Amino acid sequence: MSLPIKTENLTKKFGDFTAVDQVTFEVDRGEIFGFLGANGAGKTTTIRILTGLLAPTSGDARVAGCDVYTQQEQIKSQIGYMSQLFSLYRDLTVRENIRLFGGIYGLSKTEIKRKTKSLLERLDMQDRADFEVASLPLGWKQKLAFSIALMHDPQLLFLDEPTSGVDPITRRQFWEQIYEVASQGTTILVTTHYMDEAEYCDRTSIMVDGRIEALGSPDELKQKYQKKTMNDVFVSLARNAERGGGGT
Amino acid sequence: MALNHRASDIMDIVVEQVSKQYGSVMALESISLEVESDELFGLIGPDGAGKTTLFRILTTLLVPDQGKATVLGYDVVDDWQALRPKLGYMPGRFSLYPDLSVAENLEFFASIFGVKPADNYDLIRPIYRQLEPFESRRAHDLSGGMKQKLALSCALVHRPELLVLDEPTTGVDAVSRKEFWDMLKKLKNEGITIIVATPYMDEAARCERIGLIQEGSLLQVDTPQRIAESFDKNLVAVQVKDKYRALQLLKSHENTYAVHPFGDSIHVTLRDPGTSPEHLKVYLREKGLKEVRVTPISPTIEDRFMDLIQSKANVITY
Numbered sequence: 001m002s003l004p005i006k007t008e009n010l011t012k013k014f015g016d017f018t019a020v021d022q023v024t025f026e027v028d029r030g031e032i033f034g035f036l037g038a039n040g041a042g043k044t045t046t047i048r049i050l051t052g053l054l055a056p057t058s059g060d061a062r063v064a065g066c067d068v069y070t071q072q073e074q075i076k077s078q079i080g081y082m083s084q085l086f087s088l089y090r091d092l093t094v095r096e097n098i099r100l101f102g103g104i105y106g107l108s109k110t111e112i113k114r115k116t117k118s119l120l121e122r123l124d125m126q127d128r129a130d131f132e133v134a135s136l137p138l139g140w141k142q143k144l145a146f147s148i149a150l151m152h153d154p155q156l157l158f159l160d161e162p163t164s165g166v167d168p169i170t171r172r173q174f175w176e177q178i179y180e181v182a183s184q185g186t187t188i189l190v191t192t193h194y195m196d197e198a199e200y201c202d203r204t205s206i207m208v209d210g211r212i213e214a215l216g217s218p219d220e221l222k223q224k225y226q227k228k229t230m231n232d233v234f235v236s237l238a239r240n241a242e243r244g245g246g247g248t
Numbered sequence: 249m250a251l252n253h254r255a256s257d258i259m260d261i262v263v264e265q266v267s268k269q270y271g272s273v274m275a276l277e278s279i280s281l282e283v284e285s286d287e288l289f290g291l292i293g294p295d296g297a298g299k300t301t302l303f304r305i306l307t308t309l310l311v312p313d314q315g316k317a318t319v320l321g322y323d324v325v326d327d328w329q330a331l332r333p334k335l336g337y338m339p340g341r342f343s344l345y346p347d348l349s350v351a352e353n354l355e356f357f358a359s360i361f362g363v364k365p366a367d368n369y370d371l372i373r374p375i376y377r378q379l380e381p382f383e384s385r386r387a388h389d390l391s392g393g394m395k396q397k398l399a400l401s402c403a404l405v406h407r408p409e410l411l412v413l414d415e416p417t418t419g420v421d422a423v424s425r426k427e428f429w430d431m432l433k434k435l436k437n438e439g440i441t442i443i444v445a446t447p448y449m450d451e452a453a454r455c456e457r458i459g460l461i462q463e464g465s466l467l468q469v470d471t472p473q474r475i476a477e478s479f480d481k482n483l484v485a486v487q488v489k490d491k492y493r494a495l496q497l498l499k500s501h502e503n504t505y506a507v508h509p510f511g512d513s514i515h516v517t518l519r520d521p522g523t524s525p526e527h528l529k530v531y532l533r534e535k536g537l538k539e540v541r542v543t544p545i546s547p548t549i550e551d552r553f554m555d556l557i558q559s560k561a562n563v564i565t566y
Contacts, residue, residue, distance in 0.1 A: 165295035
């Protein structure tokens with residue numbers, strides 16, 4: 001089986017601006033990979049390429065074995081994606097959201113029915129199935145969005161700042177869900193601004209000015225840069241960034 | 249106009265049993281709070297806790313259903329017109345004019361308060377200086393960090409007595425967040441009272457006092473140190489190779505009260521003060537876990553906050 005993510009000298013230019021600069025890395029199956037970087041370092045652009053939304057300028061990348069230049073649609077069917085910005089339709093009920101995304105992912109009617117049942121059970125949300133998503137507490141919304149992103153059993157799940165704004169207990173419960181699906185073999189690529197969460201990852205990369213400046217397990221990185229926490233590692237690397245903040 | 253304006257020079261904010269309800273949702277439930285003059289006060293809590301509602305009441309943008317709030321000696325309902333020029337407010341959502349340039353935004357906000365950017369330039373200079381090379385760029389085209397700096401400059405351009413910052417660092421990377429807090433410290437030293445909301449626990453330690461807020465209630469208000477110290481249970485850190493399995497095992501252990509992943513370790517609150525770290529270590533080893541280290545630790549603010557949430561909800565239903 002091919003690696004969930006493999007890139008080589010992946011580069012994206014917008015005009016004369018090099019957003020992603022010869023990025024090379026691999027992610028293993030079942031790995032929780034923390035994709036860190038300062039605002040504007042090129043994380044979002046890289047993720048857009050890896051999710052089949054944007055073609056690179058040069059270099060290579062394969063996601064779930066599919067080529068990012070020629071097989072963008074196949075990539076989309078192999079991955080799940082969840083972020084703070086794009087998640088569920090607030091005006092639809094829980095059940096309607098499940099049905100909608102099931103349809104988008106190309107599941108059959110029978111599969112959608114089966115998935116709806118198991119998903120509601122697992123989240124203990126049977127009695128909320130016909131509530132509008134807008135009425136749910138934030139923690140529930142995130143758990144629902146997480147489960148829906150996994151509905152089509154993707155090999156690889158992209159989580160873009162999934163825990164932003166939730167209370168510390170809900171944040172940790174969310175991470176336990178991440179651990180659970182990773183232990184079942186799903187690969188996770190996660191971005192976060194909470195540096196203590198970087199410590200939860202198997203390996204992390206830190207992007208600065210379009211390049212991957214550091215890559216390794218939290219322990220390896222802390223040792224290499226002689227720092228006590230990932231926050232200190234991050235600050236020492238990103239402090240000298242020339243690009244001062246991008247999209248978010 | 250309140251005759252007793254600034255009768256008390258000690259308290260810049262006095263909130264007495266303020267409640268606010270939206271439909272069936274209690275956004276604020278009988279909140280009481282005092283913030284001293286020249287204090288750097290942090291309101292720490294997740295989305296939906298009521299931080300923004302409280303800030304809107306303090307900045308006269310929203311009227312409380314019940315209770316009373318006084319800011320800089322002015323009643324927020326009766327004296328709103330007198331109060332507003334003394335406030336600097338940076339809302340959570342970027343609220344500058346995207347089509348105006350950096351310089352135009354600053355001039356616009358200055359003109360609203362009847363001043364010129366040059367009048368208080370010494371105050372905003374350390375922040376605005378970094379924007380000067382981009383003065384003619386439209387605000388829309390600025391990076392996240394730059395937008396944040398411009399918004400802060402605009403909130404300060406009339407030299408307010410109280411600065412109200414609603415989640416200024418949300419979604420901002422660790423380096424920019426650190427810089428931002430360094431700036432706040434300088435502003436505080438200029439004699440500006442600051443009240444700031446944040447969902448990041450690690451920022452709490454940078455405030456002089458903090459209030460922990462959850463579901464419309466203030467759970468605790470004190471100095472960061474005293475809040476951490478008020479955690480009154482037995483806390484240990486477990487370091488282990490297979491963290492996911494250790495989490496499950498620790499949760500099913502009869503003497504653990506709370507088990508949370510915490511950076512590179514797992515924080516475990518022991519139910520029985522008699523359970524020793526050694527006991528937990530033996531237990532995990534017997535279950536086949538390797539490289540187990542268990543050490544008693546001092547609690548952090550986050551430990552205390554989680555304990556308060558847990559005690560309050562007793563059972564977290566989601």
